[in-house]
Amino acid sequence: MSYLENVCDQGPTTIIHPTPWTGIGTALFVYLAKVGTLARQRALVKNLSLVGKSEEIQNQLKTDLVESARDTEAALLAFRAPSKDRVEDTGDPSTPLKHLQQLVQVYRLSALLELYRNFPALLNGQVGALSEEPAPAHKILALTTAILTTIATIPQTSGVNSLLTLPLIIAGSTLQSTIKSTPRQFREGSWAILSDDIVSLSSQDDVQLYWRNFVRSRLQAIRDYVGIATVSRAIEIVEKVWTRCDMQALSLPMEFIQWIDVMVDEKLEAIFG
Secondary structure, eight states: OGGGHHHHOOOTTOOBOOBTTTBTOHHHHHHHHHHHHHHHHHHHHHHHGGGTOOHHHHHHHHHHHHHHHHHHHHHHHHOOOOOGGGBOOOOOTTSOHHHHHHHHHHHHHHHHHHHHHHOGGGGOOOOBTTBOOOOHHHHHHHHHHHHHHHHHTSOTTSGGGGGOHHHHHHHHTTOOTTOOOOOOOOOSSHHHHHHHHHHHHTTSHHHHHHHHHHHHHHHHHHHHHHOOHHHHHHHHHHHHHHHHHHHTTTSSSOOOOOHHHHHHHTTOOOOOO
16 A cells, blocks of 8 residues: 555645545545554464464564554644645535544544554553553543544534445444443542543443434435435345344453454445445
8 A cells, every 4th residue: 555655754844635435534544444454464374373374474574564553643633734824615505524524533533543443552651660550441432432422423424434445444343341330449549540440431231222223323324315225235234244243241251342343244344434
């Protein structure tokens, strides 16, 4: 995908022309495609152990993948929505600049969420004796909630709604019973203690049910708005992810269900972004 890297190199004075396919964040679509490629490569490397490939080869491939994942993470963390003076007017009153900037936020966080779900080690920072960071699962849920909350602020009449299918799949498929809060560790400071309680709320069953219903309703609204079968497949993917994770909820150990695996298994491949 190196041939697309020039798209990501936008100078600070470059005028951005909104498009109906990528809004004002074309580079984010490239980064998200990179994340998807890394996720598939990670799955292939994982399968190498099943066919007897040497441990040395596997370790080298894993090292290369993590390095690429870190580079992509750095690019996503550094990305910012272009300022108002750099964006050409859309000429569409239903799609103001604010919605385009929100779309940038949604895709940036969605790409990071997909990256962290496949490479959770990226979320592990330096941990102090009295300042243990929340488990990666908590951080993933926080990202999920941020994505869905931002989408909730975008009117269903906005022109960017047709581009929200993929973020809704990514965030919606994260609402799994396999992600639960862990017992609180001793942490110093009032905010540190309170933050444990706050992040644990996202993993409660009724909260996840609320967001599942939200994802379902927004995807159905997009399907009615766009009128193509692709969105119906998106709904089917997240529903099957939820069904699979709920069915294994009583078994141990529970595994996180990757939506891409479900899509392939159920032959629901389509173009979602």
